[in-house]
Amino acid sequence: MDKLGFLDSVAKIAAFISLLLALFLLTVKTENKLANRLFGCFIILSAIDFSGLFDYSFPQQYVDLEILRTTICLLEMPLIYLYVLAVCYSDFRLKGKHLLYTLPFVVMNIVLMPRVYLKSGVEKEYFLAHFSEMPEVYFFQILIECQYWFYIVSIFLILKKYRKIYLENYTNPSTSTYKWLFQMNCVFVVMHSITASKNLLRYTATRDTFLWGNVLMVVMALSVICWFVMKALNHPELFRGINSGLQLTREFLPKENINETEIIINNQDEGISSQIQALKKYMTAQEPYLDPSLTIQELANQFNVPVRDLSVLINHHMDQHFFDFVNEYRIQKAMQILKDPSKSQLTVLEILYEVGFNSKSSFNTSFKKYTNLTPTAYRNA
CATH class of the missing domain: 1.10.10.60 (Homeodomain-like)
Known part of the structure; x- marks a missing residue:
């Protein structure tokens, strides 16, 4: 099996298992329904992200959907951020103001509109053929980096305050939730750092090296998702939240x-x-x-x-x-x-x-x- 075929197989397995886990999270009976649903949605978006590695030719008439799919990743970290809030605070509820977290996704698609969504024919084909070299793509990558590290730092700050409030107001099972979410955030830091390094290979290494980098990232992402969900299933006490109204x-x-x-x-x-x-x-x-x-x-x-x-x-x-x-x-x-x-x-x-x-x-x-x-x-x- 060649590299593209191997990458296609691994990506399909990752997407399939992710969708099964998401289905479970969205249907399982639990007190922490909101947190499970947020994480289930994150897994679904991850599966959609994996689909970009499938070995297929997208129908020309639906190419706009493929472009839209590439920007889906801008919704993943907001979901993880909201998930952390839902796990930490038992009284957390989604509100209209949380739609602001979709702003990078909306902005990116507005940026793509003049030369992608509103174009057709030769101009559009040229843009797609040179997609990785276009200014819009550089803007996209910068936006991803800024958004990712913003949420990473925000999650660490939430966990810092959560731990202090818990220690001042609660006893068992103490900081297990903090430790778990802290580990999760650290894993995301490592994963994204590796992903960013892998993306540099697009411009500095051979195509084969870049493809193997994609294979490595899909396998690692699948492992992390499975670890994350199994940890949650085996340790339900991790999801005991605190009241967000409590003060230090x-x-x-x-x-x-x-x-x-x-x-x-x-x-x-x-x-x-x-x-x-x-x-x-x-x-x-x-x-x-x-x-x-x-x-x-x-x-x-x-x-x-x-x-x-x-x-x-x-x-x-x-x-x-x-x-x-x-x-x-x-x-x-x-x-x-x-x-x-x-x-x-x-x-x-x-x-x-x-x-x-x-x-x-x-x-x-x-x-x-x-x-x-x-x-x-x-x-x-």
């Missing part, structure tokens, strides 16, 4: 209280110290941390204080994230159980559920953070 503690602190220097509890006024002691006593006596889905809002309701005051108390005055504050009590409880000879028959898995964790990896990470030992090693010691 520093956003509602009085200006004069925003100080990056450490606050030592002994130097605080008696009111703050007494509140901290009362909170610690409540945590020890009532053990609210045993609830695996405990949030700062729920703890504030139980402790009978405004949620903002509790957030400032923990995240600012105690200089701890709510996540670390709660998990510290869970680890201390787990340590008591592990040291208790009468409970030696309990497995580590049973213990982590008993103390409020619902993820073995999260429990092991937190336990080692506080003890420098794994739960099993601590029990044996």
Whole structure:
């Protein structure tokens, strides 16, 4: 099989599997329907993108559709950006303003209109025959690069804020969503960097080298899509979003209280110290941390204080994230159980559920953070 035939086969397999995965995402029953639909649409557009590598001759009367297909890639990163928002924030909804993200796609097709869509005959044939050398194509490539890196940076900024809000307001399963989306964005950075390098081969290398570059990119893209979806299926907890209305503690602190220097509890006024002691006593006596889905809002309701005051108390005055504050009590409880000879028959898995964790990896990470030992090693010691 020659290179073109091999590329055609790989591209068709990639497109076929992508469409199957998209069909699954668009029909599967889940609480996170919007995120699944956005990602399903992204996969469909990727499949359409793959079709450009098929070994076929497009009918002359429909050549405008082929040109339109080449610009479809300008809709892919906006979909991924919206997907990240939908995964991170449980109350995210699509609105009319989000149509602005289609602007590069619209602009590109307007640029192509004078010499492609509105032309016919010899002029149009000449443009298509020298397509890769036309100014419109250079503009297209620059637009893709600008758009891609804009969304990459935007996603990293969203994830940075998401992680801070989660740590200040939630506990389990913590940063797994952040880690997953961060990995995904890093993969996109690598993929696009390789794609951009591959595109340079169009002008600097032989046609055979360029074709093999296309084969490599299709195989890598297919692998990434399969990995992405299988990860989502095997780890549904990744899609637990937070409320977008939540603020970081520093956003509602009085200006004069925003100080990056450490606050030592002994130097605080008696009111703050007494509140901290009362909170610690409540945590020890009532053990609210045993609830695996405990949030700062729920703890504030139980402790009978405004949620903002509790957030400032923990995240600012105690200089701890709510996540670390709660998990510290869970680890201390787990340590008591592990040291208790009468409970030696309990497995580590049973213990982590008993103390409020619902993820073995999260429990092991937190336990080692506080003890420098794994739960099993601590029990044996």
